[in-house]
Amino acid sequence: MKPMEARIDLEYLETMSGGDADMRQTLLEMLIDELPRERGRLSDAVDRQDIAALFQASHSLKSTLAYTGDAEVIRLNERVEESSRHGRWPEADQVDVQTLLAHLDTLIEALKALVR
Amino acid sequence: MNALPAREQETHILLVEDDPADARLIEIYLEESGFGDWAIDRAQSIQGALEQLTEQEYAIVLLDLTLPDGTGPENIRRIKAEFPDQNVVVLTGFDERVFGLEAVQLGAQDFLVKGDYDENSLAKTLRFSIERQNFIRRLEETQKIARIGSWEFHPDSGRLILSDQVLALTKPDDSEVKDGLPSVELNHLLRRIHKIALSGREVNLDTRMKISGNGDRFFHVQCRLTRTSTNQEIVQGILQDVTDRYQTEEMRKARDLARKSTEIREQFIASISHEMRTPMNAIMGLSNVILTGDGVQGEQKQMVQAIRDASDILLGIVNDILDFSAIQAGKIQFREEPFSLRSVCRNLEQILGTKVREKNLGWKMHIEDQVPDQLIGDKLRMSQILFNLLGNAIKFTEQGQVGLYIELMERNQEKVRLKFRIEDTGIGIPEEAQQSIFEDFNRVKYQNKTFEGTGLGLAITRQLVQLQQGQIWLESQIGVGTTFFVDLGFAVESKLANGHVVSDVIQSSDGAFRGTILVVEDHKMNQLVARKTLERQWPEVNILMAENGQIALEMLERHDVDLVLMDLQMPVMDGYQATLLIRRHHMARIRQVPVLAMTANAYVSQDPQLHEKGFTDFVLKPFEPEQLFARILQYAPLKAISL
Incomplete structure (x- = not known):
């Protein structure tokens, strides 16, 4: 698989910060804090083959990802959420969770680079 | 003074008697009998009697034989x-009394034998004859109304007595009725059924009979063998014209059959459409997977995109067909619910924005200030109407702009009438096609190109408008553009169900808010954003935060909360369960609190659970701050202070 490129778009995060620099910083930090945690929950759910946990994780991830603005990851995660909401493993719907996990890793790295 | 008894109506008697002495005797008897008021005219011959009867009506003819x-x-x-x-009533001499009996058989009511009656028996006979005649008349009237006729058949003599109604029902016109003879068809029928009756069986059947000049009629026929007082065998029968009932029954059967086959067709269409959705979701899903991966590039990517777009169109068609069959079956129902016009339009703007940008078109939306935001009606159907018309406008426009304009036409205490204008600078619709464009399955051809779709979109749109007592029309010029107009009425309410007064001012987000909002949300970033967003807008707002439904319920009991923003998916207790428990809470204050669902699900308005569990309304995530503020002010208006 070719290395992926994160496409961060902070427009939503900026809007929600309302021009408040502190708020913007806090949200970014929370993002960097939350994303790895949620990624971990997602991969745990896959390892444990726990579909309910997979749904919870991807649902929660949806809100977090909204702040990153990465449309591709958002879409991929939504598809994982949709499948698991209906009790199906994403693979059954031709959605690869591993791709999502890889995307998340790239995204996390890109975010860290952004605040550095 | 006692009122005199009402004067009885005079009884007109025609006495047909050539013997003056006999005539005088009748008059004397009548005077002595106390018969009541009577007037007597006299004729001395049959011819004279017939002339008198032509000129005047008589209650009784006293006829000498x-x-x-x-x-x-x-x-x-x-x-x-x-x-x-x-x-x-026949008068006969003592020697001719046998004639009297015969006269009765021929239709006389009774007979009097000269020299054998007195004033009393004369009066009694006359009175009875009148009563009998009236009774027969009423019976005939009844038969006429019921379209029933009766007959008698005397097998010994072969004599057949048909009532006037039998003749009227089985013969085409009155002139033939008078001859008293059955039609050929009736004769056939009677011969057939008399044979059955004479064998001792009862006849009870429905039959069809040809009436010349009047087509086929349907009759119910009953007859049986019986005996007269003189122990003679006769066949008595009745015949009723049941054509109307029969036809109604036939029509009902046809209607039932039609309804049944329509139902089967509807079910078929519905199930086919549902069956089609599943594989289409797979096609769309797989295309998306291919497109999001890095596996395909260039031309191949375009091809996959084409597959996805085509399936998108196909899904639209399936939805059209489902809607169309629902309309045809009269199964469309319109909701009467409060909604915000501007937020519906903003949602539409968001959904259609992608297409507008893809085609590099300009976009304009203007809602007149005096158009109230809070309307009562079916917002989904209104969205669908605007979505169809705007979708068409975008589809048929290659350059220029597409716009939606809303104006206030009329307003009173309970209602508003709005005019929606959907304008494009597209290819235009030829004049000859403008008439038929709203018809089912009509598709516009342009430069020999047919555009995709079922041709049902505008038909559905028109139906949706008309079923809501609205109007839709268009103006168009080839190469210049098309404008569709929709005239729709909505109810407006000055009071919400909870009695809070809502004014238009509060509908906009330009209001202050000084109250307590409970945010139920497990996502840390969303919590922060919700809190900051609300506090920035309303510095005096009091925000409470709960991580799940369980905690929210506990907080509601401890605090006075004006409005709840409720996430749906949460651990421990989700938003559905929490809202259900809020609505069933023993404290009225809690039961009545407005609860807005916060959801990222764009199809939330179709989620039946929102209604069932008792959510007041919803806001979409990610938040559109303006929308969020407007909704809060809308549902917690007492804490709002207009600026």
Whole structure:
């Protein structure tokens, strides 16, 4: 698989910060804090083959990802959420969770680079 | 003073008697009998009697059987031939009493034997004859109304007596009825059923009979063998015209059949459409997977995109067909619910924005200030109407702009009428096609190109408008553009169900808010954003935060909360369960609190659970701050202070 490129778009995060620099910083930090945690929950759910946990994780991830603005990851995660909401493993719907996990890793790295 | 008894109506009697002495005797008896008010005219011959009867109506004809121009039963026959309904009492000499019986058989009501009656029996006979005649008349009237006729058949003599109604029902016109003879068809029928009756069986059947000049009629026929007081066998029967009932029944059967086949067709269409959705989701899903991966590039990517777009269109078609069949089956119901016009339009703007940008078109939306935001009606159907028309506008426009304009036409206490204008600078619709464009399955051809779709979109749109008592029309010029107009009425309410007064000012987000909002949300970033967003807008707002439904319930009991923003998916207790428990809470204050669902699900308005669990409304995530503020002010208006 070719290395992926994160496409961060902070427009939503900026809007929600309302021009408040502190708020913007806090949200970014929370993002960097939350994303790895949620990624971990997602991969745990896959390892444990726990579909309910997979749904919870991807649902929660949806809100977090909204702040990153990465449309591709958002879409991929939504598809994982949709499948698991209906009790199906994403693979059954031709959605690869591993791709999502890889995307998340790239995204996390890109975010860290952004605040550095 | 005692009122005098009402004067009885005078009884007109025609006495047909050539013997003056007999005539005088009748008058004397009548005077002595106390018969009541009567007037008597006299004729001395059959001919004279017929002339008198032509000129005037008589309650009774007293007919002597020995007259200069006729003798015996022949006299009654002649009277009855001209005046079949005339009440006739026959006077006969003692030697001719046998004629009396015969006269009765020929239609006389009764007979009096000269020298054998007195004033009392005269009065009684006359009175009874009138009563009997009236009774027969009423019976005939009843038969006429019920379209029933009766007959008698005397097998010994072969005599057949048909009531007037039998003749009227089985013969095409009155002139033939008078001859008293059955039609050929009736004769056939009677011969057939009399045979059955004479064998001792009862006849009870429905049959069809040809009436010349009047097509086929349907009759219910009953007859049976019975005996007269003189122990003679006769067949008595009735015949009823049941054509109307039969036709109604036939129509009902046809209607039932039509309804049933329509139902089967609807079910078929619905199930086919549902079946089609599943594989289409797979096609769309797989195309998306391919497109999001890095596996395909260039031309291949375009091809996959084309597959996805085509399936998108196909899904639209399936939805059209489902809607169309629902309309055809009369199964469309319109909701009457409060909604915000501006937020519906903003949602539409978001959904259609992608297409507008893809085609590099300009976009304009303007809602007149005086158009109230809070309307009562079916927002989904209104969205669908605007979505169809705007979707068309975008589809048929290659350059220029597409716009949605909303104006206020009329307003009173309860209602508003709005005019929606959907304008494009597209290819335009040729004049000859403008008439038929709203018809089912009509598709516009342009430069020999047919555009995709079922051709149902505008038909559905028009139906949705008309079913809501609205109007839709268009103006168009080839190469310049098209404008669709939709005129729709909505209810407006000055009071919400909870009694809070809502004014238009509060509908906009330009209001201050000084109250307590409970945010139920497990996502840390969303919590922060919700809190900051609200506090920035309303510095005096008091925000409470709960991580799940369980905690929210506990907080509601401890705090006075004006409005709840409720996430749906949460651990421990989700938003659905929490809202259900809020609505069932023992404290009225909690039961009545407005609860807005916060959801990222764009199809939330179709989620039946929102209604069932008792959510007041919803806001979409990610938040559109303006929308969020407007909704809060809308549902917690007492804490709002307009600026």
